[in-house]
Amino acid sequence: MGTPPAPPYATIYFALHKLEFVPLYKPSLLDYSRYIGDVLGVWTHHPNPDTNHKNFLDLQASMNCFRKLKWEFTPITKGVDFMDL
DSSP states (O other), X not given: OOOTTHHHXXXXXXXXXXXXXXXXXXXXXXXXXXXXXXEEEEEOOOSSHHHHHHHHHHHHXXXXXXXXXXXXXXXXXXXXXXXXX
């Protein structure tokens, strides 16, 4: 079952990193919502597809450079698959 306070600790732990990387992507990251181990982001496309792809790869690298946490990303789509809903 795990430790009861583990989810709040995980939330606080990654929130410290969020304060650093979310402002860097503010022009493209319209919304960033997280619930423990799931993130829902709304990405605004850059007019240049190459720049858009590079910015999204940079966001992925920024999120995955924090300690041992590694996130799985789905490709940019117009649909939503959030928490298996």
